[in-house]
Amino acid sequence: LGGLFRTMPWTAGFCIVGSASISAFPLLSGFVTKSMILSAALEDGRWVTYVLLLVASAAVVDHSGIKVPFFAFFSHDSGKRPEEAPANMLAAMGLAAALCLAIGVYPQPLYDLLPHAVTYSAFTGSHLLTQLQLLLFAVAGFVFLYRRGWYPAEIRAVNLDSDWTYRWLLPRLWWSGVRVATQVGERSVPLREQLERGLAVVTRPVRLRGWLAATWSTGAMV
Numbered sequence: 001l002g003g004l005f006r007t008m009p010w011t012a013g014f015c016i017v018g019s020a021s022i023s024a025f026p027l028l029s030g031f032v033t034k035s036m037i038l039s040a041a042l043e044d045g046r047w048v049t050y051v052l053l054l055v056a057s058a059a060v061v062d063h064s065g066i067k068v069p070f071f072a073f074f075s076h077d078s079g080k081r082p083e084e085a086p087a088n089m090l091a092a093m094g095l096a097a098a099l100c101l102a103i104g105v106y107p108q109p110l111y112d113l114l115p116h117a118v119t120y121s122a123f124t125g126s127h128l129l130t131q132l133q134l135l136l137f138a139v140a141g142f143v144f145l146y147r148r149g150w151y152p153a154e155i156r157a158v159n160l161d162s163d164w165t166y167r168w169l170l171p172r173l174w175w176s177g178v179r180v181a182t183q184v185g186e187r188s189v190p191l192r193e194q195l196e197r198g199l200a201v202v203t204r205p206v207r208l209r210g211w212l213a214a215t216w217s218t219g220a221m222v
Contacts, residue, residue, distance in 0.1 A: 001071060001072045001073075001078055001080065002071060002072070002073075002074070002075045002076045002077055002078035002080075003073070003074065003075070003076065003077035003078055003079075003080070004072055004073045004078075004080065004082065005073040005074060006077075006081065007081045007082055007083065007084065008073070008082060008083075008084050008085065009084070010084060010085070010090055010093075010094075011073075011084065011085045011089075011090070011093065012069065012073040013097075014090075014093035014094060014096070014097045015068070015069050015072070015073065015093075016069050016073075017097040017100055017101070018093075018096065018097065018100065019064055019065045019066070019068060019069045020065065021100040021104070022060060022064050022065060023057075023060060023061040023064065023065030023066075023135065023138075024057065024061075024131055024134075024135075025065075025131075025135065026104075026123075026128060026131065026132070027101065027104045027105055028100050028101060028103075028104035029099070029100045029101075029103035029104045029107075030100075030104075031104055031122060031131060032103065032104055032107045032122045034057060034131075035122040035127050035131070036120055036122065037053065038050060038053055038054065038057075039120070039127075041053060054134070057134055058134055058137070058138045058141075061134065061135060061138035061139070062138050062141065062142050065135075065138070066138070066139065066142050067142070071154070107122075
């Protein structure tokens with residue numbers, strides 16, 4: 001991919017909002033939820049868990065927050081010019097992006113769904129400083145590796161998922177079976193004709209005007 005923002009600007013914008021949200025950028029939903037999890041681990045004295053989650057957060061920023069939108073919609077121009085996503089997909093992405101922003105700004109409606117009272121506030125100086133440091137250093141690491149040419153090179157390949165079975169494999173198996181059945185049917189025409197002629201000879205005595213039906217009193221019932 002690369003350079004898709006030229007023909008898919010709305011999709012690119014919504015992707016950036018989602019990537020920033022999953023990276024826990026302030027004022028987006030991931031900032032609130034990730035801060036809650038990290039703070040809970042820290043307050044419970046689970047330092048190892050806290051450090052592992054912090055490292056995982058940096059990896060998420062690098063991969064989902066930067067790599068996906070950058071290489072798909074910007075970076076080098078792949079020459080592909082796909083049409084913008086259809087209206088129903090744009091509406092879904094727009095709704096998701098709006099929810100990311102709404103939850104990040106005002107998470108209280110979700111707090112009210114929890115089984116216990118929540119007085120947590122993610123917008124404290126320590127949380128903001130910690131998350132901004134995480135974001136800035138992750139971005140700096142990505143830029144450094146990319147500019148130095150040390151970032152893993154892209155591989156021209158196709159990632160197979162479960163949709164491959166019904167999108168590619170099953171249709172080909174079906175039409176291959178249809179072709180085989182058609183060929184078998186065409187080649188069996190002479191054999192069927194011979195069988196039909198033989199059956200006609202064998203059953204001639206018991207047909208309506210056959211000698212067995214004509215000489216028995218039961219007539220055509222035979």
